[in-house]
Amino acid sequence: MSRTEPAHRDIPVNLVTGFLGVGKTTTIRAVLAQRPQDERWAVLVNEFGEIGVDGGLLADTGVRTEEIPGGCLCCVSAQMFTVGLNRLIRQQQPDRILIEPTGLGHPAEIIRTLTAPPYDTALDLRATVTVMDARHLASPRHREHPNWNDQIAVADVLIANKADAWSEADREALHAFVAGLPAPRPRVIETREGHIDAALLDAARLEHGGALFPEARAYLSANADDGHDHGHDHDHGHEHEHDHAPASDTGDWVVIDNRGDGFVGRSWRFPTSTVFDHAALEALIREQDADRLKGVLQTERGWQQINRVERDGGLEALATPPDTTPPRLELIRAESGDRGGREELEALNAVDRALRRAARLPADD
Incomplete structure (x- = not known):
């Protein structure tokens, strides 16, 4: 068997996609809770930051998770994607x-890769599930983003999540938006906290036709002269060009910055011995207005998860994860547009200093 040929055939595969903070991981947790006891499922997770967090948020599900950090799934020719997927197939036989x-x-x-050799004869691509928040329909930053449009365009099932937080205007906007989608339209489910029926994973795939994804194609073409980097500040040979925050006096802290598609992010990975002050961490989280803040951390009250979108969300108690799960945190915010990114860098450094204080470490100046 060649190195590129997966070891098992006809494995059902689902893509669960959606923009930042809409509840993809929450939806996956809800689906995993319904998996048949006699079946072995696996999850391949890609994240914007260089230090994965979502794998930690799924650690207590009992499902094998393979993490690909750094946004590399958007360039599915990247070796990390095929290596991670092949490893899941070979080792887990899911x-x-x-x-x-x-x-x-x-x-x-991603869909194009999963439906091309060698995966077209090894995997059975089922329904693509796109998770969205109807409140984003009123946001030009979302509606005009090519990735947001791409995610909607590929949906076989459209999960309109966080319905408990919508206004009546949000709901009416959703119905008008769905009515305006070209045929064949995806099946639309309104829900909260990602609760959906796992049977939706086997919903029929739609024939979207050859004119699919014009926004994404235009976006990719516009960036073709940049070495096919999709607008991210890294090259896909993984000689990364991310900015690494100063590491003096941080012990085993790993801090990596990332930038792409109009967003900047910082990822932290902490030694397993790191215990944060609970009250100080809560105060830090309350102050954040970032688009996304997520993490798995330990305080004197035990392990906590953070799943915050803009100003919504805080610390939640979490079952003790496996020993292989280090504390980690990721923050993503929209670019401010300031020249040179100094304002963004200072905001990220301020969070870094607050984290160090919460961990009772000396602050870097």
Whole structure:
């Protein structure tokens, strides 16, 4: 068997996509809770930051998770994607694979890879599930983003999540938006906290036609002269050009910055011995207005998860994860547009200093 040929055939695969903070990981958790006891499922997770967090948020599900950090799933020719997917197939021999791309990724490209050799004869691509929040329909930043449009365009099932937070105007906007989608339209489910029936994973795939994904294609073409980097500040040979924050006096802290598609992010990975002050961490989280803040951390009250979108969300108690799960945190915010990114860098450094204080470490000046 060649290195590129997966070891098992006809494995059902689902893409669970959606923009930042819409509840993709929450939806996957809800689906995993319904998996048949006699089936082995696996999850392939891609994240915008260089230090994965979502794998930690799924650690207590009992499902094998393979993490691909750094946004590399948006360039599915990248070796990390095929290596990670092949490893899941070979080692786990799963009965189903769920793939969660970064909220800033291009799912159309992933679908093209999964339906081309060698995967077209090894995997059975089932329904693509796109998770969205109807409140984003009023946001030009979302409506005009090519990735947001790409994610909607590929949907076989459209999960309108966080319905409990909508206004009546949000709901009416959703209905008008769905009515305006070209045929064949996806099946639309309004829900909260990602609760959906796992049977939706086997919903019929729609024939979208050859004119699919014009926004993503235009976006990719516009960036073709940049070495096919999709607008991210890294090259796909993985000689990364991310900015690494100063590491003096941080012990084993790993801090990596990322930038792409109009967003900047910083990822932290902490030694397993790191215990944060609970009250100080809560105060830090309350102050954040970032588009996305997520993490798995330990305080004197035990392990906590953070799943915050803009100003919504805080610390939640979490079952003790496996020993292989280090504390980690990821923050993503929209670019401010300031020249040179100094304002963004200072905001990220301020969070870094607050984290160090919460961990009772000396602050870097």
